[in-house]
Amino acid sequence: MARLQACLETTPLGTSPHLPAHRGKSSMTVRLPLTARYFPTITDIAREDWNRLFAGHAEDFDYFRACETAAPNGIAASAIGVFEGERLIAAAPLFRTDYRLDMSLEGRLKPVGDWLHRNLPNLVVMPVLGIGSPLTEECPIGFDPGLTHMARTCAFYALIKGVEQHAAAEKIPLIALKDVTDRAAEWMTAPLDGRGFCRVGTLPLATLALPFKDEAEYLASLSASMRSDIRKKLRRAEKVEIEYRTSIDGIEEEIAALFQETRANRKADYGDLDNVPESYFREVMRNAKGNAVVMLARVDGQLVSFNIALIENDRVLAKYIGMRYPAAREHNLYFVNWMAMVRFCLERGITWMQPGQTSYRQKARLGCRLKRSYVYFKHRNPLINPFFQLFGPMMAFDKMEPDLQELGDSAPYLEPGAAP
Structure with missing residues (x-):
């Protein structure tokens, strides 16, 4: 003492x-x-x-x-x-x-x-x-x-x-x-x-363990109803095209607008502690030095969602997501983003994905556990x-x-x- x-x-x-x-x-x-x-x-x-x-x-x-x-x-x-x-x-x-x-x-x-x-x-x-x-x-x-x-x-x-x-x-x-x-x-x-x-x-914090060799093995770890639900939703999202980038140059304003649209559709508001300025996305992507990736989803050439993540040796931190409405519901963009990030991890041998806070009920169905x-x-x-x-x-x-x-x-x- x-x-x-x-x-x-x-x-x-x-x-x-x-x-x-x-x-x-x-x-x-x-x-x-x-x-x-x-x-x-x-x-x-x-x-x-x-x-x-x-x-x-x-x-x-x-x-x-x-x-x-x-x-x-x-x-x-x-x-x-x-x-x-x-x-x-x-x-x-x-x-x-x-x-x-x-x-x-x-x-x-x-x-x-x-x-x-x-x-x-x-x-x-x-x-x-x-x-x-x-x-x-x-x-x-x-x-x-x-x-x-x-x-x-x-x-x-x-x-x-x-x-x-x-x-x-x-x-x-x-x-x-x-x-x-x-x-x-x-x-x-x-x-x-x-x-x-x-x-x-x-x-x-929602955390997803990914000790799987491929997407099929991950899906097999979920309940039968969840597997069926994901497959149906992805079939309805066949028009969605996915792209991974390490820069958002030229699309900064679209990224910020999609984030604000998604924030407006959330259940809860946590004030200044939940406020992400437009410049955040630009500054993080420009300064990440290879530690960040943005996943973009487009339908007929139009940007309809993004997902910014930080990459560590054995973990991906999914930071922020933004989606356009009503396209988010029409094309099941939440599940499109989810499965794209799971594939990203599995293809690189990354065994943990941390998809952050909120939406716990859905994340639990997708295999997540929660860190207090x-x-x-x-x-x-x-x-x-x-x-x-x-x-x-x-x-x-x-x-x-x-x-x-x-x-x-x-x-x-x-x-x-x-x-x-």
């Missing part, structure tokens, strides 16, 4: 200048105290230093630089790093926004939240400093791969304390870690409990924080999501750590 307390002896935060890359070897342990530094932009950290902490991740320095350039309205992106001397050993993107505490309320409670937002906005809208990004589905905290478990825990403590210090300096009352999966929660929960954080469930995910949060005022801990469960997104409610106890959740 004394060693963990020493982890909190970080120096006061300040805005740091650009740091050159440090090319030393990873150490197995760390020398205390560690230093947490806030960076107004990720570009103040050397690309190779950042990527050393996120090795193998498609959501790397270039991805977060693109997200920062194309930050959604109401979101200010930045970063934090933890240093042992001048060596970066941990880092995470940050975002700042004004969050509606009643965002996840549905049913009879939603009109109450809307009334409070109109008449007493200060009660339901609160500035928040978040670890993560609105444009990721998993909380991205990177560590030097050579750290021991104890050293990583020390680095994590220092990172959290650094975020708390910056929030205090900026008078931001609420701190959150967005989309912590159950695998990370296994070791994060104890340190965060010790800092006064509590957690609520948020939207889980959480938001950890605290109010910096120790007198107010107990009320957040008491009423926080009312803000749980997973309890309000219609598909999860319908699935109920039959929702196919994975055991922690069962998927990458």
Whole structure:
């Protein structure tokens, strides 16, 4: 415990200048105290230093630089790093926004939240400093791969304390870690409990294992009714032509319009945290350096859908999809996109596909399992924080999501750590 307390002896935060890359070897342990530094932009950290902490991740320095350039309205992106001397050993993107505490309320409670937002906005809208990004589905905290478990825990403590210090300096009352999966929660929960954080469930991640040699074997893993349904839908989609590209030059406006059309047809709205600006698609595709692909579907030459995905060694992250209506229903474009991405993975020997959040009922029928995910949060005022801990469960997104409610106890959740 004394060693963990020493982890909190970080120096006061300040805005740091650009740091050159440090090319030393990873150490197995760390020398205390560690230093947490806030960076107004990720570009103040050397690309190779950042990527050393996120090795193998498609959501790397270039991805977060693109997200920062194309930050959604109401979101200010930045970063934090933890240093042992001048060596970066941990880092995470940050975002700042004004969050509606009643965002996840549905049913009879939603009109109450809307009334409070109109008449007493200060009660339901609160500035928040978040670890993560609105444009990721998993909380991205990177560590030097050579750290021991104890050293990583020390680095994590220092990172959290650094975020708390910056929030205090900026008078931001609420701190959150967005989309912590159950695998990370296994070791994060104890340190965060010790800092006064509590957690609520948020939207889980759908994950599809693909240990199949071909499409026929994948289809054979599904129920007979699902196989029959897919075959019927694909026969009705014979006019759809598929193309894979690594660039959206010349079609950026069409891509953005299709995304907005699909967003307008969704069941739920998550405000600024669900807002994807038009420039996001352009910036990600231009900066991905081969880690991104866009699947395009056309009917009679007209673009009717797209699916942007990030490619890792053994996993595809399906990020965003957009479809034209009513063509989406007429040509079963959801299933066309799904099967095209499954084929993409199988042809390349990729054994995991992560099709993200929402549409859980359909994804469960298509063979997906769900990774639990959480938001950890605290109010910096120790007198107010107990009320957040008491009423926080009312803000749980997973309890309000219609598909999860319908699935109920039959929702196919994975055991922690069962998927990458």
